[in-house]
Structure formats: structure tokens, C-alpha cells
Amino acid sequence: MHESQQPSTKHDHMSHVGDVYGKSQHCRQQRISPETSFSSRDSESPNLAMDSPTDSTSSSHREFPSTSEVVTWPPPGLTQRSELIACDAEVLICTGACSFEGYVSVMRNNPNQYRCYAFAGTPESEKLECHGSSSPTDITQWMTLTIEDFPGTVHPWDTVEQPSMLMCFGDTPGTITLNQWVGLFNLNTRSEISVKSTVEPREIDLHSILDRIRAIQQGLESDWQARCDFLYTHLLYDAEFCSKPKHNIEEQIADLIMVLDHERWTDFSQLGNQVVSGFFKTPDPQAARAFFHQLLLGVELYLRLRCDHCSKDVRRSVLLRVPRKVAWDIALARRWLENITLELCQPDGGFRFVLCSKQRQVEALREFAWMLKWPNMAEVEYVLEEKDSEEIPLEDRGPLSMSWVSGTILPGSSAAWLAMNTLIACDRGTGGLLNGLGYMFPNSGFQYRASTYFYADCIVAKVMGAGRGVNQVAGWTGPCLYTPDLDRIQCIRVRQQVSIVRHLSKRDIKSMQLRSDPLGPAEDYYPVEDYTLVLPDTKAVDFARVEKLSFLLWSEPKRSTDNEPLTYNAAVTFAIDGDSWPLRLRYNVSFIEAAPCHSGPHVLFYDYIHQVIRVDQLLDQRRWGRVAADTGISFSREGNGSFNSSNGRSCAGGREDEAVLVVEAFGHPDNEVFSRAWCAHMGLSAVVANINDTCMACGIRGAYAACMTVLIFTDGSRNEDVEEVDRRPCTKRGR
16 A cells, blocks of 8 residues: 555544554554564563553543454444544454564675565464474475474474475465465575685595494584594594684584585575485485585584584574575485484495385375375375385385485475375376476476366466365365366476566565554544444355366477476366356466454454455456456456445545455355456455455455455355265275
């Protein structure tokens, strides 16, 4: 919304909620931020949740009904001409309402690099931190990693990968969180630790490297002097070490970081290098030696960061400034030490890998397949049992399978691709036709038998995720509809354009709370007439049904190999009033899951301009904001949804471009599929809210917080009448 200075008088109704300059005078709830989280953890009783509102009262303070009892506005005891003091307004309007806060963390020693975070929720929802997965079969736990163990809770700025996968996907398939949305606008450039060092790595043979890793896993020597001597006599060369020994832990850490940051080493932060087994199972001895040399240096650095000699202040200072490339070396070291051990083979003196976490990984893969309703579970179960001596062991079915089974999974989206490719390798029914599914192309998907599956970055997954019976597991969405446009078993890539959305600036994120405040701009008094109770029309609309999921070949194939997937344009055809209405999924838009509120419905400040329409009026919306439809489709219907805000004010003052379009997609879940398809067709990202969890006022403010102009309301009908998966043991092998 447009920004303006704080109104000079309390009666100036032309004030905008976009006022990012005024200082809030009413009680606000504070959250943990990246700048304050470290000091909070050091306290004896850290408060990781939001503080309760300050108990601020005055002589004019009055008792009002609880928010849950407010079903009309004004509530009993007040009139439209009444005015509320700050604390009364806080209790009556803000209790249980969602609040939205954005943070921008500038990286040390590199002011041009920053990371963005955002939180949405209430004190009751406890959305401020993630407690991690308690289930060993939850694949999402492998998509995130922290170098330091935090007791109880982990924040998104604690993870190696950024944006953090800790708070990535929403509960509804095809959606992401607000934190993930703002994280897409991170500015990542190369960061450096300002330490001068002339230390270089020593040449060392592969057997000595492996022997050192094995010794470390059996228990590093307790003599700190011996540990320091080994580092500079076997691994690092420092011409000044004899005259100036480095017993200080900070100097050793700095030397290891400087050495690992050299371009000679593999950059595991790059997605193309995250199949780790391709490095340690390579037949090239030189490549294997280089990998294990880098791994050993990473292990030495990781152990020094975790040892008792390294203080918390030093550790956190290093982790805040460590180059991205080196952070992934530390992550690899941790994954290796936790999942693989080396054993000395007699009598040849070689080494073999012991996969300590294989059983856990197998169980996680089995759960992954069941949740996605894999079409050939009998075959998968047969292979995972590994009772047939003639079958190829799971870890020998390819480098992707080896990476998954061994547990050497680096943080980020690669974990989801490793799981899916391992699942495909376990099913001989695929016939090798899905081997071209590559994690370098997130806009990919495939059809297998009568089901289709797509990854979360593919627009088809984002749209079809709203369908009944569709699940989302670690980013994989399915089973979606069968399409006759593809072969029975075929892997594809979906052509999708960059969405029409303005880039979120640091200013947008920092001002998120003020731009979405339930009270509006800070005032001494808050007129009751400035707020309206917004209630939806929850009547189900029998409007659209998904008729077909269509794919049209975009161009002639230019294949380098037979397994390289072709690229298609995607569209969804809907049956509406006896006619077929195709909507092409042109733009890779995003859908944010709205945060739940409590004690609603809440009232809405008048300056949050919006228009409410039913889903059956959406076809008439050929333009919204600055985006106009160029569809090539003949729209035969006439009329349009009436433009109004909750209190009858029209969109005045040239602010149509920032108004929120509220779509009531109640009823059959295909109504939500249609709403999402319309957004993908137009190029508009949207907030998706369940009216059973989020009131209209909080949903509209959530759209303003995310700088989005579309809000889709559903009633959760996609979860009704869903057939449960029959997990009875398979009695025979599949085909």
C-alpha cells in the first residue's frame, strides 16, 4: 500500500496502513529475531515464545466482552461514534488476531548480503520456532541442518540452508509458508572472513586420510596438544608454526576455514554436487582422494567447533560469518559422522563403509511411498524387505540410492529428489523410463500408471495440490490426475514463466508489522467506526469440476540422451455449466498458507481495501490490479463482482492496484483448484486460507503483509471423504 505520514489528527480517515514511519504507541507482542535469538538462548530461562501484551490500564479502561463473544460490531456498550483508548483497542481488536513480523539480517563483513525472515501467528499458535520432527521416518528432517545443536527449538536463521527448509511447506499441498516466501528474496553473495592466512593443505595419501577419519570416529585423542600437532604436521602447512605454534582454537578454526574456502575443493552448496555418493563411490582414485581429503578437513573443523575449548561466542561468531561453501563442508562432515563408519578390512588393509542408518532410511522410504499412494507398493515392499538374495542391494542401485541409504544427505531440496529416485529404483515396473527425473530441474514431474506426481516448484503441483486425496510429502505432490496426453510411464518438464510479482525489498519486509497491524496506524484514540466485522458467505457453490489435466508439447525434442524429458505446456480444463473452460498454467506463482487466528472473527480496519467475490464470478475477472488477462479465451459471461470493502467504502485515491481480491471458493475442492489455476493463468500469487482456522480480517491482513493481491478462502472440504490407504502387508510381488 502507499506510504504516508502518521495522521495529524485522530479523525483523519485518509490515513493509510502503509505508514511505516509512525511509532506504535499501543502494546505490541515481541518475537525472537535473528539479532536477539543468541542472547535469549544464553539466559537461564529463555522466553522463545511471544511475550504477552503489557498490562497497561488507565482510569478510563472498561471491561468488554471477549473477542469470541463479539458477533456484531460495535459490541455491547459501544456505538459507532465511540472511541477506544490504546489498551482497550488492543484487547478488543487484537486479541487472538494474527500478527505478521518481518526481519532482515545483514551478514557480517558483507553488508551487501542479507537474509529475510517472517513469522505469522498468535501467542497461542506458537509459530515462532520449530521443534523439529520427532519421527525418524519424516523425510523433511533431512532437508534441513544446523551445525550447532539447540535445546528444544530451532529458528530458521539457525540452519545451513537458506531459505530454511525448516519452515518451508504449508500444511495444505501446494502451499508454502510466509517465511519461505520472503526468503525467496534473499540477497546471497560471497562472504569472507577477514583473516589473513598463508596456510596451505599438505599432500596426503588416501589410506592415511581414511585411517584418520576412522580414528576420529573411534574417539579423538584427549590430548589437545597432540590434536594440534597432528593438524599442522599432517594436514596443514604453516611456515611459522615452529616459531609461533597455534594453540588457540580460534586460529586453528580460521586456518581450516581459509583452506576449505579455496576454489580447488568441491562446492557442495551447489545443487549439482549434492549427490555425495558419486564422490566417495567413484572409480577414479584421484577424485576419491580429493573428496576424502576435503571431508577430513571438514571433520577437523566441525570437531573444533563442537569441542569444549571453543566457547559459545566464538562458535556463533564463526557460524554467522563462515562462507557458504565452507558451511556445506561442515554439514557434510556432520552427516558423515552420524551415518557412516569406516572399518579396516583384514588382511588387505583396505576399508569398507558401514551404513549405520540404513534401516532407518528404508523405513523412511517406505513411509514416503505409502503417503504418496505409490501405485506399485507390492514391488516396492518386496525390494525393501531384501529377502531375495538375487535382488540387487538397495545401496547398489545407483549413486542416488546410495546417497539416500547411507544418510549422506545434504540440506536443501536434494533430499526429496534422492527419496523419489530411490523409490523409482525399487520399482522394476517403471522399466527405467523415469530415470531422467533430475533434481536440477525442479519444474519436473512424471506419470506412472494412473497417477501423476510433481515437485513443489512445479506449477502443476501448486495448483493440483488443492484436489481431494492429494498429499504433499517432502515437496512431492500426488497422486494427481491421470492425463491421456502422456504415456503411461513418462517423465516431463513443465514450461512455466516467472510470475508477475514485484520484488520484495528490505523496506517491505521490515515494515510488514506496521503495514498489517490490526489497529491500523498508531493513534491515541481509535474510532469504532473505522472497523468492521467482515463475515464470509459460506454457502457452497456448485461451480467447477476438473475435467482434464492437459499437456501440450512445447517444442520439438532436442535430446542428448533417450532419457532426457521433454518440455510441455500445462493446462487444466474445467467443466462449467456444460462447457469446457481451459486455463493454461503459464506462470510459476506461489501460494502462501494463511496462519490460523484465535477467538475470531476479528474486525478489519477500513483502510485494508478489498473486494469479495464468489468463485463463480472469477471467470469475469479478466484484470486485477496491474495484471490483465491475455488468455485467448472468449469470456461469454457478463457482469463482475461488485467492488467494495467491508464497510462499503469504494477503492478511491488510485489504490486499486493494492486492493486484495478475496475469492470465496467454498464447496467442492475443485473450486479451489479453479481459483489456483486462475492465479497461475493470470500470473498472480495468492494467500490460501481455511475459513475454519482463519477469519477474513486476518486473511486480508496476511495478504497485505505478503504484498499479495489475491486471497483464496476455502472450507477444508478437500479433506472430506478421502479414501484411506490400505496398508495391509503385500502377499505377492508386484509387476
